[in-house]
Amino acid sequence: MIAPRLLTSILALLILIGCAAPERPIATARDAIEELKTGNERFAAGRARHPHSDRARRIDTAEHGQHPFAAVVGCSDSRVPVEIVLDQGLGDLFVIRVAGNVIATDETGSIEYVVEHLGIPLVVVMGHVHCGAVTAVLEGSHEHGSISELVGHIQPAVEKVRREHPGLSNEALVPFAVEQNVWHSIEDLIAHSDGVRGRITAGTLEVIGAVYDISTAKVRWLGRHPDEAALCRSSMHASN
Template sequence: MKRLFTATTMLALLLACCALALASSGGPGLTADEALAKLKEGNMRYVAQASVAPHQDAARRHETATDGQHPFATILSCADSRVPLEIIFDQGVGDIFAVRVAGNVAAVDEIGTMEYGAEHLGVPLIVVLGHTKCGAVTAVVKNEPVTENIGQLVAPIVPAVKSVKSRFASASLDELINKSIEANVWQAVSDIYAKSPLLKKMAAAGKVKVVGALYDIDSGKVQWFGEHPSNASLLGK
C-alpha cells in the first residue's frame, strides 16, 4: 500500500534529518546571525512536531558540569508557564541563557543578568520574546488592581501601554492588548539600551545583537521582528 505524505509530514522528516547536525554546533564561536538561525530552525522543528530534544542526556550534563556553560543565545521572556524556552526552540542543557520574568520586562535584575551573559559568557545574541495573551500586559491595559510588588514589577510596561492607547484610542480591548504586547517588546529593547551602557556599547560595536520576537502560545510559532525600528538612533549612530 502506498503511503501519502503531506507537505507538513515531509517538512517534519526533513527537519528531523537535519536536526542532529544543527544541534551539534555549539555556542562558542557562533555569530549573532548564526545563533538566530539556530533558534529559528529549532522553532520550525517544534512547530512541525519534529523536535529532537538535543543536549538533554547524561553526556551533556557531564560536559557542561566539567567544561562550563557556553550558551549561544540569551532570551528575555515572560515567566508564563506556556512559554518553555528549551522546548519551543528545541534546545537543551547549556544552550539558552534564560532570563524569565512576568511581562518580559527589562529592569535591573534582568539587565544585570543579560550583561553577565554578554560580557562573561560571550553570548552574541539577545532575544526579547513577548507572547500572545500575556497576563502582565493585559493587567496594565485593563488597569487591574495589583499588589504593590506586582505594581512595581509591571511598571516598565506602562509606557508601552500608554503609547498604544494614545495612538489607537478607538481600538477594541483585544486590539489594544495585542498592540501593547508588541509595543512592550520594543519597550524592553529600548530599556536595555537606556539602562545598560555596557550592552549599548557592545551592540554598537557589533559584539551583541538584540532582536524582538513574539511567541504564539496556540500555534507554537515565533514571529521574528528583528532589531528595533529605531536601532541606529538608540545606539547613537
C-alpha cells in the same frame, strides 16, 4: 551473527566518525538566530529533537562550564518554556524569565553578565500572544505590593499603543501592546546598559525582538529595534 571483535571495530569506527565531525560552534548572531528559528520550526511542526538533553551533555556542561549561544528574556507564563518552544537543551540558552518579559535592574545585570563574561552574540526579548501581565495593565487592574512596580515597566508600552490606536478596545489592543512591550524592554536594556550599547555599536552583539504564539507554537521574529542606532546614541549622551 556479527563476531564480537567485528562489533567492537564497528563501534570504534562510529565513535571515530562522531569525533571527526564535531558540532559547528555557533559564534555569530546570524547563526544563533538561524539555530533558534529552525528549533522553533521543529517544535511547531511536532518534530522536536530535544537536543543536548542527555546524560553526556549534562556531564560535559558540568565539567567544562556553560557556553550558551544566546540569551532569551521571556515571560514567566507556564505556556512559554523557552528551551522547549525553541527546541534547545542543556547549556544552549541563558534564559531570564519574568512576568511580562520586562527588563529592569536585575534583568539588565543578568544580561550584562552573559554578554560580558560568556561573550554571547545574541539577546532575544520574546513576548507572547495572550500575555496576562500585559492584558492586566491594559485593563487597569489595581495591583498592590511589588506587582505595581512590575506594572510600571509595562505601562509605557500600553500608553503608547493607546495613543496610536485610540478607537480600539482593550481586547483589540492586546496584540499591539504585546509587541510594543517587547520594543520597550529592548529600549530599557539599551538605555541602562553601557556594555550592551557598546557591543551593539561595535557590531559584536545583536538584540532582537520576537513574539511567540501559544496557539500555533510559532515565533514571529521581529528583528532589531527600528530605532536602535538613535537609541544607542541618545543613551550614550545621556550617560555622559
